[in-house]
Amino acid sequence: MTLDRARDGAATTLDAQTRRDFPILDRTVNGRRLVYLDSAASSQKPRAVIEAMARYYETSHANVHRSIHTLGEEATELYEIARERVQRFIGAAGREEIVFTRGTTDAISIVAEAIGRTLKAGDEILVTDMEHHSNLVPWQVAVRDRGAKIRSVPLIGEGTLDLAAADRLLTDRTRVFAFAHVSNVLGTINPVAELVARARRMGALTLVDGAQAVPHLPLDMFALGCDFYAFSAHKMLGPTGLGVLYGRRPVLEALEPARGGSEMIKEVWVDRATWNDLPWRLEPGTPPIAETVGLTAAIEYLEKLGMERVREHEQALAVHTVELLSAIPGVRVFGPRRERGAVVSFAIDGWHPHDVAAALDAEGIAVRAGHHCAQPLMRWCGVVGTSRASFSVYNSLEEAALLAHAVASLGGAP
Amino acid sequence: MSGLTRPALYSDAIRERWRRPRFRGELPGATATAEDVNPLCGDRVRMQLKVDDGRVSAARFAGDSCAICTASADVVAELIEGRSRVEAAAVGAGDVLSVLQADVRPTRMRCVTLPISVLAKALA
Numbered sequence: 001m002t003l004d005r006a007r008d009g010a011a012t013t014l015d016a017q018t019r020r021d022f023p024i025l026d027r028t029v030n031g032r033r034l035v036y037l038d039s040a041a042s043s044q045k046p047r048a049v050i051e052a053m054a055r056y057y058e059t060s061h062a063n064v065h066r067s068i069h070t071l072g073e074e075a076t077e078l079y080e081i082a083r084e085r086v087q088r089f090i091g092a093a094g095r096e097e098i099v100f101t102r103g104t105t106d107a108i109s110i111v112a113e114a115i116g117r118t119l120k121a122g123d124e125i126l127v128t129d130m131e132h133h134s135n136l137v138p139w140q141v142a143v144r145d146r147g148a149k150i151r152s153v154p155l156i157g158e159g160t161l162d163l164a165a166a167d168r169l170l171t172d173r174t175r176v177f178a179f180a181h182v183s184n185v186l187g188t189i190n191p192v193a194e195l196v197a198r199a200r201r202m203g204a205l206t207l208v209d210g211a212q213a214v215p216h217l218p219l220d221m222f223a224l225g226c227d228f229y230a231f232s233a234h235k236m237l238g239p240t241g242l243g244v245l246y247g248r249r250p251v252l253e254a255l256e257p258a259r260g261g262s263e264m265i266k267e268v269w270v271d272r273a274t275w276n277d278l279p280w281r282l283e284p285g286t287p288p289i290a291e292t293v294g295l296t297a298a299i300e301y302l303e304k305l306g307m308e309r310v311r312e313h314e315q316a317l318a319v320h321t322v323e324l325l326s327a328i329p330g331v332r333v334f335g336p337r338r339e340r341g342a343v344v345s346f347a348i349d350g351w352h353p354h355d356v357a358a359a360l361d362a363e364g365i366a367v368r369a370g371h372h373c374a375q376p377l378m379r380w381c382g383v384v385g386t387s388r389a390s391f392s393v394y395n396s397l398e399e400a401a402l403l404a405h406a407v408a409s410l411g412g413a414p
Numbered sequence: 415m416s417g418l419t420r421p422a423l424y425s426d427a428i429r430e431r432w433r434r435p436r437f438r439g440e441l442p443g444a445t446a447t448a449e450d451v452n453p454l455c456g457d458r459v460r461m462q463l464k465v466d467d468g469r470v471s472a473a474r475f476a477g478d479s480c481a482i483c484t485a486s487a488d489v490v491a492e493l494i495e496g497r498s499r500v501e502a503a504a505v506g507a508g509d510v511l512s513v514l515q516a517d518v519r520p521t522r523m524r525c526v527t528l529p530i531s532v533l534a535k536a537l538a
Binding site: 352353359369370375378384385414 | 421423424428429432433454455456457458478479480481482484522525
């Protein structure tokens with residue numbers, strides 16, 4: 001049993017080990033100890049991240065790259081160290097493949113804007129029915145006025161991609177196949193390497209939305225093989241306002257920047273400019289510097305725990321929560337039963353998800369409610385929204401039980 | 415944490431109107447219909463009005479929405495029935511909250527105001 005394995009093994013020790021590193025978890029909400037089950041929206045931050053950013057501002061802050069003074073050199077060094085840490089963490093081949101962005105949405109938009117300029121009538125962008133709005137709307141903007149179309153891979157069964165349909169939809173018209181690594185609603189883990197291989201056979205580029213995968217799974221860009229991979233720092237114990245776009249070097253090289261500004265140039269005239277080298281070519285303007293320092297600390301924290309262990313802990317929590325909630329009459333749980341990411345979405349008869357979230361908040365339990373920025377997927381589920389519990393390294397089996405107990409005692413209606 | 419000891423999540427008025435709304439349903443012969451969604455949560459409310467000689471003779475609502483939003487829509491429909499167009503257009507969040515006898519947190523105020531903005535569209 002998952003629970004037994006979790007109790008005997010590493011899973012119970014992980015939250016016991018990490019919990020005291022997250023100061024916010026000491027607070028109470030509505031008179032109860034906070035049970036934070038909304039890490040898929042944004043994770044909490046360990047003291048190491050908070051202190052690293054404060055230390056940076058207290059000792060080393062200046063603008064990066066062109067400041068010929070000590071602080072500028074220190075800031076630049078810290079900024080570029082963060083890039084190397086990210087490269088190593090996700091198994092990228094080179095640091096020039098790591099572009100800092102404002103977040104996952106921004107990372108996807110950088111690609112969509114650049115490729116959008118090259119789309120021709122008849123071209124297609126392939127997405128899936130489980131995408132976050134962040135991996136839909138940038139593509140909708142990209143195809144607009146270019147005669148290109150968006151197509152989407154439907155879902156089957158418990159909420160997995162219809163691979164046969166994907167094969168039919170991937171054609172020589174497909175320019176990009178953009179899909180989530182892990183669904184932010186269903187927890188479905190998509191077979192990235194397999195999807196990438198199928199797309200490549202048709203000559204399509206692949207972009208993977210990794211926002212819900214990077215905080216939870218060991219990653220290796222080489223093994224996944226995708227052309228682009230996007231994620232956010234704030235969902236992986238790091239700060240808000242920072243994201244990463246990974247791109248395979250030859251693909252990034254071919255990407256004509258759609259955004260201009262300082263930092264991304266070599267030489268500028270009033271009417272033209274030449275581009276800087278990768279990755280700076282895709283980083284116009286002053287970047288979020290302290291945030292990259294925080295991301296370095298977050299990565300070091302996760303690496304110390306070990307991503308295999310993180311994965312095992314969170315998978316055990318998610319599967320256990322699925323089992324507990326499924327056993328409650330009137331509760332419907334969405335997504336795969338066993339192999340899943342660190343999110344569990346559910347619906348309760350007679351209860352709107354917002355009212356569920358409000359009732360749980362009264363017990364000090366923070367869950368997310370609504371469409372989770374995945375309205376096409378909500379339509380597939382046949383609901384307006386769901387309630388969603390999501391987990392990180394600091395959550396415990398006891399918290400999953402508290403959630404289930406609170407849900408079970410809600411009653412028939414608000 | 416038993417269900418017996420926990421204070422009610424919402425006011426009696428909100429709970430009553432969520433469980434047994436009085437103005438939910440279709441309005442045959444409606445002269446004005448409007449619909450909108452709350453972008454935060456995807457809730458959808460539709461209001462149907464019958465306006466005769468500048469007076470709202472009947473109002474009904476439909477939609478997928480939470481308890482607060484449903485109760486608000488129910489109250490809005492009740493408050494405007496029999497009122498002139500001008501009086502109906504003047505209904506605001508304060509009027510709804512006083513009927514619901516509820517303090518609503520800022521994060522849920524959109525749930526209260528969605529039916530009011532849908533009403534404004536229907537009256538426009």
